[in-house]
Amino acid sequence: MALYRDNKTVQDEMLYKWKCEQDELKQNLSTKDTFAWQMTSNFCNEEKEREPPSTPNPCQTCDPSSHAQKTVLQYIGGVDISFVKGDDVNACSALVVIALPSLEVVYEDYEMIQLDTPYIPGYLAFREVPFLVEAFDRLKAKAPQFIPQVVLVDGNGILHPKGFGLASHLGVLIDIPTIGVAKNFYATDGLLKDEAYQEKVKQLETGQGFPLFSTENDVLGQAYLPKTDFSKPSKPIYISIGHNISLETAIWVVQLLCQYRVPEPTRQADIRSREVIRKWIKSHNPSQDISMITEN
DNA sequence: GCGACAG
DNA sequence: ATCTTGTCGC
Secondary structure (H helix, E strand, C coil): CCCCCCHHHHHHHHHHHHHHHHHHHHCCCCCCCCCCCCCCCHHHHHCCCCCCCCCCCCCCCCCHHHHCCCCCCCEEEEEEEEECCCCCCEEEEEEEEEECCCCEEEEEEEEEEECCCCCCCCCHHHHHHHHHHHHHHHHHHHCHHHCCCEEEEEECCCCCCCCCCHHHHHHHHHCCCEEEEECCCCCCCCCCCCHHHHHHHHCCCCCEEEEEECCCCCEEEEEEECCCCCCCCCCCEEEEEEECCCHHHHHHHHHHHCCCCCCHHHHHHHHHHHHHHHHHHHHCCHHHCHHHHHHC
């Protein structure tokens, strides 16, 4: 007799719960600019060699002055979680804040964490977001002066089966504008890696992109081939609205930060959290631990 | 039914 | 996500 429900049932119930939570949180989602900084940032004004978005400008309808008000964009956050290779539990969360126009890291936070949830496509947020929220709690408590004006997230925003990916989910929870930047194409809402898509990618020049339309003709995001400082990226990245920001502004921000294919905030979060992982593995590897040897 | 599928 | 140094080429 079954005194417990089988794993299939447990997972189905979990997915149902997650779906409800996504619907719930999505009510708070905003896809508009809600901030004071403007597209004419200190970055563009002071760095001659780094031009504002170039041809073809994906922001045809965007008047920079409409983003206006008092401040300039200075602090940008990046989050990422790195993993231990043969280990589906231990990982390291990272939150970094970089400053414009230097792109220097001015704040960093790493934490070894224990994942309790599997990765299920469409539900990435439920695996990673609790740890990211905790990182922002620490930032708010310890160094509120570095709270970023916008956060770049490794993963999609509204470019998601339910229109509410990790970037949107995190944005709503921390109430800070977020941008989703995925390194891989997510075929959903009618998006296909079909012939037409392949052809568009093929013809992309660096610094260019094209919009990704849903079946209902909504713009879900932008495929973008970064204009990096060195070699040409092999494949595009996928930019989408996270929360409290327009796609036009999101694209503009990402372009500012693409020194490499992956924009600097998330790139630094990735690189540095991997370094933490390496050290953690070393400290947990018995083979070179003297104390283990002497005690045995 | 089968495969694909952000990180 | 993770594996991985040097190397072929513009």
